Amino acid sequence: MKARLEFEDVNLGYRKKCILRGISFSIYPGQWVSLVGANGAGKTTLLMAAAGLLEPQSGRIRLKGTDIKNYSPRQRARHLALVRQALEALYPFSCQEIVLFGRYPHGRSERDGDIVRKAMATTDVLHLASQPITAVSGGERQRVFLARALAQEAEIILLDEPAAHLDPAQAQGLFRHLKRLTEEGRSVLCALHDLNAVATFSSRVILLGEGRIIAQGPPLKTLTPENLRRVFGVEFTLYPLPDEGRALIVPR
Numbered sequence: 477m478k479a480r481l482e483f484e485d486v487n488l489g490y491r492k493k494c495i496l497r498g499i500s501f502s503i504y505p506g507q508w509v510s511l512v513g514a515n516g517a518g519k520t521t522l523l524m525a526a527a528g529l530l531e532p533q534s535g536r537i538r539l540k541g542t543d544i545k546n547y548s549p550r551q552r553a554r555h556l557a558l559v560r561q562a563l564e565a566l567y568p569f570s571c572q573e574i575v576l577f578g579r580y581p582h583g584r585s586e587r588d589g590d591i592v593r594k595a596m597a598t599t600d601v602l603h604l605a606s607q608p609i610t611a612v613s614g615g616e617r618q619r620v621f622l623a624r625a626l627a628q629e630a631e632i633i634l635l636d637e638p639a640a641h642l643d644p645a646q647a648q649g650l651f652r653h654l655k656r657l658t659e660e661g662r663s664v665l666c667a668l669h670d671l672n673a674v675a676t677f678s679s680r681v682i683l684l685g686e687g688r689i690i691a692q693g694p695p696l697k698t699l700t701p702e703n704l705r706r707v708f709g710v711e712f713t714l715y716p717l718p719d720e721g722r723a724l725i726v727p728r
């Protein structure tokens with residue numbers, strides 16, 4: 477199977493400052509890859525590079541086998557959808573208009589109305605359709621931007637702390653939906669602080685620390701107490717949940 481997104485020995489940073497060194501990993505169809513690391517570890521920086529919005533200082537990033545810098549923004553947006561962390565809403569577009577913007581990379585189509593409604597139903601914001609985005613709660617706004625990413629129908633969905641403003645039920649609903657999308661063949665790259673969600677939903681985990689990838693692999697092999705201590709500087713206890721094939725991860 478061919479990788480959808482590949483980082484090959486990539487250095488990332490801002491001006492001359494290097495934030496992440498020697499980053500190499502691949503994402504395949506159907507995979508959910510979680511980015512885990514302390515505040516400031518470089519998760520957002522890596523996501524911005526994966527979205528083609530931050531050029532690497534060195535190394536190569538390939539989207540479906542082609543260097544990502546060879547794609548126009550519109551071409552990129554047909555393959556990649558990005559849900560950013562700080563979702564300021566400056567202009568009072570209606571929530572439905574915001575979601576419709578997700579269709580822009582594809583040009584206009586008769587299917588747009590249906591796709592937008594389905595995406596809004598999925599993230600439970602249909603009732604906000606005509607509400608200005610500037611007049612909804614933080615969690616509702618996050619769900620509108622998630623619906624926009626779903627309406628984009630990209631094969632790769634990049635998310636930066638997508639559940640940060642969501643209540644536990646909404647967060648669980650979102651994770652389950654993303655998991656279903658990966659089961660249908662899409663790929664997810666997601667920065668996530670909720671280690672239990674990481675252990676439950678990811679196929680692979682990339683642990684960032686000390687300006688590089690400290691470990692990567694299946695969740696339970698990667699989220700070890702030793703690795704977590706190295707990344708976060710505190711002790712963690714893992715309580716195995718054998719029936720569910722995962723563990724409860726609790727900082728001491």
Ligand SMILES: Nc1ncnc2c1ncn2[C@@H]1O[C@H](COP(=O)(O)OP(=O)(O)OP(=O)(O)O)[C@@H](O)[C@H]1O
Pocket residue numbers: 490495513514515516517518519520521522
């Ligand atoms: N535009 C920028 N210019 C210069 N430095 C930046 C810029 N954006 C981020 N940084 C720096 O890069 C480092 C990594 O930031 P980044 O936002 O990628 O971390 P993060 O892992 O996403 O953190 P968090 O968990 O807090 O969201 C930080 O030290 C930050 O100060």
